[in-house]
Amino acid sequence: MSSSAPSSIDMLQRLVAFDTTSRNSNLELIQYIQGYLEDYGVRSTLVPNEDGTKANLYASIGPEAEGGIVLSGHTDVVPVDGQAWVTDPWTLSEKPHGNLYGRGTCDMKGFIATCLSHVPAFQHAKLKVPMHFAFSYDEEIGCLGAHSLAEKLMGNVPRPQAVIVGEPTMMGVVNAQNAGGGHVAIFTGVEAHSSMTHLGVSAIHFAGDFIHWLNELQVELAERKRTDTIPGHTTINIGIVGGGTAGNILARECTLRWGYRTLPGDDAWEVQRRAEKYVAELLLPKMKAKHPDANITLERRSFVPGLKPEENEEAAKLALQWTGGNRTYAVPYGTEAGIFRGHGIPTVICGPGDISQAHQPNEFVARSQMDACDAFIGRMIGWAERQ
Ligand SMILES: [Zn+2]
DSSP states (O other), rough: TTTTOOHHHHHHHHHHHHBBTTTTTHHHHHHHHHHHHHTOOOOOEEOTTTTOOEHHHHHHEOOOOOOOEEEEEEBOOOOOOOOOOOOOTSSOOTTSSEEEEEEEEEIIIIHHHHHHHHHHHHHHHHSSSOEEEESSSOTTTTTHHHHHHHHHHHHHHHHOOOOEEESHHHHHHHHEEEEEEEEEEEOOOOOBBBGGGGGBBHHHHHHHHHHHHHHHHHHHHHHHOOSSSSSOEEEEEEEEEEOOSTTOOOEEEEEEEEEEETTTTSSSHHHHHHHHHHHIIIIIHHHHHOOOOOOEEEEEEEEEEOOOOGHHHHHHHHHHHTTTOOOOOOOEOOOTTHHHTTTTTEEEOSSOOOOGGGTTTTTTTTTHHHHHHHHHHHOOOHHHHHO
16 A cells, blocks of 8 residues: 555544535535545546435446455434534544544444545555445435445446445444334324314324334234344334324324334335235224224335345355454344345445444444454455455
8 A cells, every 4th residue: 555545544534524414415525535536546426316415426446347346335324413422423533432433433434434545455456356336325314325326336337246335243244134114104183172082083092003003013023033133033113203282182193203124034024014904904994983084194215125144145255254254143233235135246244343333422433443344355455366
């Protein structure tokens, strides 16, 4: 590597300084990355969203050949609102405990920084197969950008051999992940004074029935316990409830944001299907019987496909070679891995930092994790020279 090359930690410092909370544009960060790549003679392509306020970026280094590696990461981060940060979340800081603090350090600018800091090394190496970068927007709100990114990338480069999604796994190799759906349920009631309940319909009461039904479904699904993941069963969560205008009025509207995560290999659509059936056949008729104007709509806002181990052996073998590990892991959370796998490319998740740090105040990545990721990419370069 030439002396002008930034270290992974230098690069992390630069990336953390961009507030890429998912509600914001990520364009400043993307333009920075594009400029940085250009400085090293690497051409990149942007894949913008519909209104042009955000963009994915992909770039390839090395020969235009089959069998390359895709290094995938998301550029957005979760909000810091209301969190008690000791340091400025947008300034990389080594205090208080010698770890590297800042929003996105672990999820997942640490990985992207390591990839970018190796651009000069990729350029100097005699790569026999290409390295592709695939950096997305809006992962944290449902992997929204990755769909168009994966499609464009796979349509424009010779077939890669494997995808590495650098979400925080403490550099363990993950070849199985849950699928997940994000949903909104909107209950429309009919307002009436609370002394005249026979004249209206409370949207909140019926939303309560739905919540109760989801809870019972969760108990039933938990009985199909498996041991290959933690917690070992499909999980359901109701994350946000909103509705009502006053204590003495039957609520006209109640909205639930809810979602579920299904184990690798299980039917990823079961929860949605059963929810739709319950609402259509039982809950909605009961509500309409009280008043014909009452209504319930179920909407899916996002879906992240899962990852099955047997489909990703080729990628796992390579990643284990580069981490020096001897086993693979499963994770319960969703990542963009399932989207790449959907394009038929073996995919694993492997990146620096601990997922328990992700989304937390005082998020950090340990220096030793950044070092381990540097070593991982170094071995990957060696492998790519020998192909
Ligand atoms: Zn992430």
